Amino acid sequence: MSWLTMPQAVTVTVPARGPVEQKTEERSMVSRLGTCLLAASLLLAASCDQKADAGGGDAAMAAPSATTDMPPPSADAFKAFIDELRAFTGAAVMPVGALDGAPAPAVGDRIVAGFEQDPPRQAKLGDGTLVYWGWQEGQAFVKSIAIREPGGNLALVGAVDDLPVLAGRGTQAPIADAQAYQTLLDKQKGWGSEPAIRLFVKEPAMLERYLPQVRAWARASMLGFNVDCGAGDMQAACEFARSLDLPITAYSLECPGTLDSCALELPTATDSDTSLEVFRQ
Numbered sequence: 001m002s003w004l005t006m007p008q009a010v011t012v013t014v015p016a017r018g019p020v021e022q023k024t025e026e027r028s029m030v031s032r033l034g035t036c037l038l039a040a041s042l043l044l045a046a047s048c049d050q051k052a053d054a055g056g057g058d059a060a061m062a063a064p065s066a067t068t069d070m071p072p073p074s075a076d077a078f079k080a081f082i083d084e085l086r087a088f089t090g091a092a093v094m095p096v097g098a099l100d101g102a103p104a105p106a107v108g109d110r111i112v113a114g115f116e117q118d119p120p121r122q123a124k125l126g127d128g129t130l131v132y133w134g135w136q137e138g139q140a141f142v143k144s145i146a147i148r149e150p151g152g153n154l155a156l157v158g159a160v161d162d163l164p165v166l167a168g169r170g171t172q173a174p175i176a177d178a179q180a181y182q183t184l185l186d187k188q189k190g191w192g193s194e195p196a197i198r199l200f201v202k203e204p205a206m207l208e209r210y211l212p213q214v215r216a217w218a219r220a221s222m223l224g225f226n227v228d229c230g231a232g233d234m235q236a237a238c239e240f241a242r243s244l245d246l247p248i249t250a251y252s253l254e255c256p257g258t259l260d261s262c263a264l265e266l267p268t269a270t271d272s273d274t275s276l277e278v279f280r281q
Contacts, residue, residue: 078118081132085111085146088154088253089200095251095259107200107253110159114144121225121281125274129210131217133279141193145217147210155206158214160221162193167237168224174237181244199250204264207250212272218246220279227276238276 089108096104115134122132128150136142143160164184167174175181188195197218201207219241220227229238248266255262 081120082112082115084154085115085157088157088202090253092200092251092253092259094159095198095249095263107157107159107259111144111146111157111200114142114159115146120146121279123278123280125213125278129213131213131279133217133221133281143221145214147213149206155203156199156201156210156214158197158199160197160218162188162195163197163218163222164188164195165224166222166241167227167234174223174233176233176236176240181240195247197246197248199248200253200259201250201264202253204252207264208267211248211250211267212270213274214248215246216272216274216276217279218248219244220276223276225279225281227279229276241276242271 086108089106089111092107094104094107094110113136115132116137117134120132120134122130124130130148132146132148134144141162143163145156145158145160146154147156149155164181166176166181166184175184185195197214199207199211199214219238222241222244223234223237227234227238229235250264250266251259252262252264
C-alpha cells in the first residue's frame with residue numbers, strides 16, 4: 001500500500017555479544033517488530049473503517065448524502081443518473097423557439113447536454129433536498145439543473161440558457177444597479193443571446209415546492225457561484241440579484257399535447273431562504 005512503507009533489509013555491524021546478550025537482543029527486536037506490525041494493522045483497520053464510512057460514492061447520485069462534500073460518483077453511477085434524467089423527461093420535445101428556429105431536440109437530450117461535466121455539481125439543502133447542476137463542455141452559458149426530493153425521487157429538471165453574469169468571469173466590478181444590468185442585457189441581445197430558464201415537472205405541486213430553490217440557484221449562478229455575500233461590493237450585488245425578475249417558464253411533462261400547449265402558470269411562491277452561498281463549484 002502506498003501509505004505504508006515496508007521495512008527494508010539492512011546490515012548493521014555491532015560488537016560481539018555473549019549468548020545471553022544475544023538472546024535478550026533478539027527478544028527486544030521481536031518485541032519492537034511486533035509493536036510495529038500491530039501499529040500498521042491498526043492504521044490499516046482505521047483506513048478501512050474510514051473508507052467504509054465515506055462509502056456510497058456509487059449511490060451518491062441516487063439519494064441525498066449527509067454532506068455536500070460528496071465523493072465523485074463512479075462511471076456507472078453517473079450513467080445511471082443520465083438514464084434517470086432521460087426516463088424522467090420521456091419523449092417530450094423542447095418548446096418551439098428554444099433553439100432559435102433549429103429543430104427542437106428532445107427535452108432529455110437538452111438536459112443531458114447541460115450535464116457534460118462529470119461529476120455534476122451538487123448542494124444539499126437543509127431539508128434534505130439535493131440540487132444538481134452542470135454545463136455543456138466549452139459552452140458555460142448552456143446549463144442544466146435537476147432537483148431531487150429528500151425521499152430520493154427526481155422532482156424537477158431545467159434547461160438554463162444565457163443567464164447574464166453579474167460578477168466573476170470577465171466583469172470589472174459586480175453589477176448592482178438596474179442601468180448597468182440593462183446595458184448587459186442589451187449587449188447580450190445584440191449577440192442573439194436571450195436568457196431563459198425552462199423548467200419541466202411531472203407534478204405541478206413540485207413546481208410550487210421547488211421554484212424558490214431554482215430562483216436561489218439561478219441568482220447564485222449569475223453571481224458566478226462560490227459567492228460571499230458579505231464581502232465588500234458583493235453585498236450590494238447579492239441584494240440586486242435577489243431583486244431581479246428571472247426569465248422562467250415551466251411545462252408539464254404529463255400533458256398529452258406538445259409542451260407549447262402545456263405551459264404552467266408560475267406559482268406566486270415566495271423566495272427561498274436558501275443562502276446563495278451554498279451553491280459552490
